[in-house]
Amino acid sequence: MRIIILDNSQQVAQRGAEIFCQQITNKPDSVIGLATGSTPISMYQALIAKYQQGEVSFSKVTSFNLDEYLGLDGKHPQSYRYFMNDKLFNHININSNQTHVPNGSSETPLTAGQEYEDQIANCGGIDIQLLGIGRNGHIGFNEPTSSLASRTRIKTLTKETIDDNARFFTDDEFQPTLSITMGIGTINQTRAVVLLATGDSKAQAIKDMVEGPISAMSPASALQMHPNAIIIIDEAAASLLSQTDLYKHIEQQQLTLQKT
Ligand code: F6R
Numbered sequence: 001m002r003i004i005i006l007d008n009s010q011q012v013a014q015r016g017a018e019i020f021c022q023q024i025t026n027k028p029d030s031v032i033g034l035a036t037g038s039t040p041i042s043m044y045q046a047l048i049a050k051y052q053q054g055e056v057s058f059s060k061v062t063s064f065n066l067d068e069y070l071g072l073d074g075k076h077p078q079s080y081r082y083f084m085n086d087k088l089f090n091h092i093n094i095n096s097n098q099t100h101v102p103n104g105s106s107e108t109p110l111t112a113g114q115e116y117e118d119q120i121a122n123c124g125g126i127d128i129q130l131l132g133i134g135r136n137g138h139i140g141f142n143e144p145t146s147s148l149a150s151r152t153r154i155k156t157l158t159k160e161t162i163d164d165n166a167r168f169f170t171d172d173e174f175q176p177t178l179s180i181t182m183g184i185g186t187i188n189q190t191r192a193v194v195l196l197a198t199g200d201s202k203a204q205a206i207k208d209m210v211e212g213p214i215s216a217m218s219p220a221s222a223l224q225m226h227p228n229a230i231i232i233i234d235e236a237a238a239s240l241l242s243q244t245d246l247y248k249h250i251e252q253q254q255l256t257l258q259k260t
Contacts, residue, residue, distance in 0.1 A: 001210060001223065002230045002254065003247035005238045009198040012232050013042030016130070016196050019230065020047060021056045023128045023192075029060040031120075033129030033182075034088070035140075036065065036080045039196050040130060044088040051092045058094040062123050064116075065101040066131070066140040067181035070154060071174070073105035078168055078175075080104075102152065102180040112180055113152035126190040133197050136160050137205045137218040141181035148214070148222045150183030184222045192228040195220070200236040207240040 006012050020043075024030050034040070050056045065080055074081030081101040089099055100119055106112035120126060131139050136158065142150060143158045157165075157177050169175040187193065197206055209220035210231065223229045238244055 001226075002251070003210060003238075003241075004230065004232045004251055005244060005248055006232065006234055009042060009234050012196055012198055012234050013040075013046050015232050016040070016043040016194055017046035017050060019194055020128065020130070021050055024056050024058065024061060027127065028057065029062070030127045031062045031064065031123050031125065033126045033187075033190055033193075034063050034065050034084065035130045035132050036067075036083045036087075037132045039132040039198060041087055043130075043196065047088065048091045058092045061094055062098040063094065063100060064120055064123075064126060064182075065099075066129075066187075067179050068102040068104040069176035070104050070109055070178040070180050071176045074101065078173070102182075104176075104180060106180075109154055109180065113154065113183075116152045116180075116182070117186065120186070128192040128194060129187060129190040131187070131193055131195040131220075133195060133202060133205050133209065133220050134161060135164065135201055135205055137208055137220045139184065139187060139195070139220045139223070141179040142184050142187075142219040144217045144219060146184055146216060146219050148188075148216055148219075148225075149185040151186050152180065152182045155179050155181050184219055188222060188226050190226075192230070193223060193226055194230045194232065195223065196232050197237040198234045200239055202233075202237045203240040206231070206233055206237050207242075211242060 065084060068080045072079040102116050103112050133139060136144055141155045157179055162177060208218040212218055212221055214221045214224050
């Protein structure tokens with residue numbers, strides 16, 4: 001894992017946006033994996049700004065989102081499809097036919113996961129996948145005890161995740177308790193992952209992911225097996241790590257090497 005510790009959440013967003021722009025500049029028809037939640041919003045704003053300044057074009061890009069609530073169609077304001085349109089797709093020149101979000105209103109949810117896997121494979125696999133992390137260590141909606149080899153499928157949300165996400169739903173609104181999510185095996189098959197985390201509420205999950213044992217109780221710890229995982233966090237999210245000086249030293253060396 002490459003651990004990048006930055007001063008604040010704005011720097012985290014900016015660095016994430018730079019990595020995605022670099023990827024798209026190097027390969028304009030990149031297949032990118034995207035995430036929802038609070039954390040990537042600033043990065044999406046940074047990407048929109050770069051697009052508006054002519055630094056990047058998404059015209060040939062294909063995207064796959066990690067997950068979707070089961071039971072919400074894409075027009076529902078709390079659906080992840082709606083979120084992506086609102087926070088990113090409507091503001092850049094991506095072809096909407098090339099944006100994919102798991103189908104939360106599929107009439108055949110048990111086979112929808114395999115269909116999504118097939119779509120990813122038909123596009124040649126994901127070049128770079130954006131991730132956030134739950135306080136309980138989930139990635140996508142792979143909650144603790146998820147199989148580390150899992151593929152896209154239906155997952156039951158934990159009470160912790162439902163409570164964390166309740167802030168987005170009004171009291172009388174239906175809040176789903178099931179999701180359709182890429183599996184941990186799906187995520188680990190991508191060619192690169194970039195995980196963003198900010199704030200001290202994520203500090204324990206980050207410690208377990210980076211320095212804990214690989215365990216289904218910390219789904220993100222499976223990223224230790226990923227050959228190209230970049231973890232970008234602020235000081236607060238890094239606050240429980242025991243080796244921060246080492247990670248900063250390694251990153252300095254890495255930056256020096258890149259300049260040579
Ligand atoms: C979202 C997703 C989730 C979030 C995680 C963190 O597509 O897959 O794993 O990344 O719940 O959410 P925030 O960023 O809201 O703390």
